[in-house]
Each structure stands twice: as structure tokens, then as C-alpha cells.
Amino acid sequence: MSTTKIVYGLYADDDDLMNGVKAFNDKGIKINEVYTPFPVHGLDKALGLRKTRISDAAFIYALYGVTIGITVTWYIMNHDWAQNIGGKPSYSWVDNFPAFIDPMFELMVFCAAHMMSLTFFVRNKMYPGAPAQNPDPRTTDDKFLMEFVTEDVESVKQLLIETGVEEITVKDA
Secondary structure, rough: OOOOEEEEEEEOHHHHHHHHHHHHHHHHHOOOEOOOOOOOOOHHHHHOOOOHHHHHHHHHHHHHHHHHEEEEEEEHHHHHOOOOOOOOOOOOOOHHHHHHHHHHHHHHHHHHHHHHHHHHHOOOOOOOOOOOOOOHHHHHHOOOOEEEEEEEEHHHHHHHHHOOOEEEEEOOO
16 A cells, blocks of 8 residues: 655745745755746756756757748749849849848748747647646646655655645645
8 A cells, every 4th residue: 555645835925935945955855846826036946957958949940940941932933933033033042042031030930939839838738638737726826836745744744834834735646
């Protein structure tokens, strides 16, 4: 029989939350997750989270957009429908490169923004029909929640009380 429990500590203030995170780190108790209504400065470092790779993905998606821009402008203006407009033939993509900077930039931004958003939603399981992951809806308004998966419920509860927690909830894992 497993005695593992999930303990939730609800805080009213982000400063109390940060003090609680520091206290748990000092005691060596692992915090499973923290839910906040807005970004808390320094929380990611206090929890020991690694740098996100979404910016790397954005760079790759931007390169993809520029590649599409180069391919489309070359194909349309030089290969498929080359025209002599105003006495300036556009038979060479390189010679007319300045005219193609705007569509390439727009495709770069479009691809990076949209694909990065989709990556974020899929990676965080926030796609349509996904079950809600937030254990307490008050954390979307004005409360801060720390989640622990532990077998030593009493020491976690005691430290939560010492750090100014507003409410403690214990559930089976």
C-alpha cells in the first residue's frame, strides 16, 4: 500500500511564496510544481528550472520561413512568371534581392510566431480537449500554490505553516 500523498500549500502573496520556496530548498524537500496567476521574478531560478528551448525552436522556424520566402519569390518572379516591369527585367533573383526582403521578413515572422505558439501549446498539453492541469482555480486570480508529492506529509505541512501558508490540502497520489 502506497503512502504517497499530494500536498498543496496555498499562499496569498508572492513574497511568502518565494520565502517558502527558499525554505523548502534549504531543507532539501523537492517542490513538484508551483502555480501562479502571473510570472514571479526569480521563481524559475529558485526552483532550479533549466532555460527553455522555445527560442531555439523559434530560430529554426524563422529559418524555415525565410527559406519559404526565398523559394516563393524566386519561383514566382524568376521562374514561373518572369516579367519585364518598367524596363527592369527580374530574371535574376540576386539582382532584385532588395525587392524581396519584405516578403521574406513577413514569412519569417509569420512562421516563427505561429509555429512557436503551436509548439508551446502542444508541449504544455494545452491543446483543445486537453484536461485542465490546474489543481485550484484560485491560482488564476490571486493565489499562489505549491505542490508536493511526498511520503513525509507532516514535515511538509509543518514547513508550510512556518512559511505563512494560507491553506493546506492533502490528497492521495
